[in-house]
Amino acid sequence: MAEQQQRQQQQQQPLENRDEEIKKIAEFIRDIDFTMMTTIDEDGELQSRPMSTQKTEFDGSIYFFTFDDTDKIRHIRKNPRVNLAYSAPDQQTYVSLRGRAEESKDRQKMEELWSPELKAWFPEGLETPGIALLKVKVESAEYWDSTSSMIAHAVGFAKAIITGESYEMGENKTVELDK
Numbered sequence: 001m002a003e004q005q006q007r008q009q010q011q012q013q014p015l016e017n018r019d020e021e022i023k024k025i026a027e028f029i030r031d032i033d034f035t036m037m038t039t040i041d042e043d044g045e046l047q048s049r050p051m052s053t054q055k056t057e058f059d060g061s062i063y064f065f066t067f068d069d070t071d072k073i074r075h076i077r078k079n080p081r082v083n084l085a086y087s088a089p090d091q092q093t094y095v096s097l098r099g100r101a102e103e104s105k106d107r108q109k110m111e112e113l114w115s116p117e118l119k120a121w122f123p124e125g126l127e128t129p130g131i132a133l134l135k136v137k138v139e140s141a142e143y144w145d146s147t148s149s150m151i152a153h154a155v156g157f158a159k160a161i162i163t164g165e166s167y168e169m170g171e172n173k174t175v176e177l178d179k
Helices: 002-012 018-029 071-078 107-113 116-120 150-163
Strands: 034-040 046-052 061-067 081-088 093-104 131-145 171-176
Touching: 018 081, 018 093, 018 131, 018 171, 034 071, 046 061, 046 071, 061 071, 061 107, 071 093, 071 131, 081 131, 107 131
Parallel strands: none
Antiparallel strands: 034 046, 034 081, 061 131, 081 093, 093 131, 131 171
C-alpha cells in the first residue's frame, strides 16, 4: 500500500523545468489532429465535441478555428474552463489538458494559423462571416505514455494477474504549467 501511495505522489510531482514540460506535451500531441473539447454549459453540465487543433508550435496555448455563434463559444463566455482530451491508442499515448479558453478575432494570428484545408469549413477563408479563433491557455496536463508494444502490454497484464502484482502500463504524470 505504501508503494502505491509513493508512486501516486511521484506521478503528481511536476517536472523541474516549465520549458521541458511544454516540450514533452508538444511531442505527445504533435501528430494528433483531433481532440475532444469539453466545456461547461449554462446548467453546469459537461459538453464535449471534436475539434481540430491548429498546427503551430505549442507554447502553452492551443488554437482552434470556430464560428463566434456556437454553443462552445457561448459556454466559454460564461465559464472559460475547458478540458482537451488527446488520444493516440496506436502509440499508447493519452493526454488531458486543463485550461481556460477565450474567443479571439486577432487577424494576424488567424493569418498565421490559416491553412487551405480550412476552406472546407470556412469557404470564404478569413473573410467568412463569424470566423473566430479559440485560444486555450493550458494550466495543467496529465499524460499517460507507454512505449511498449501491444504484445508487451498483453504479457505484462497477464503477468500481473498471475503474480498478483500491480500492472505498470507506462509513465503517468501531472504537470502544472501556470505556476
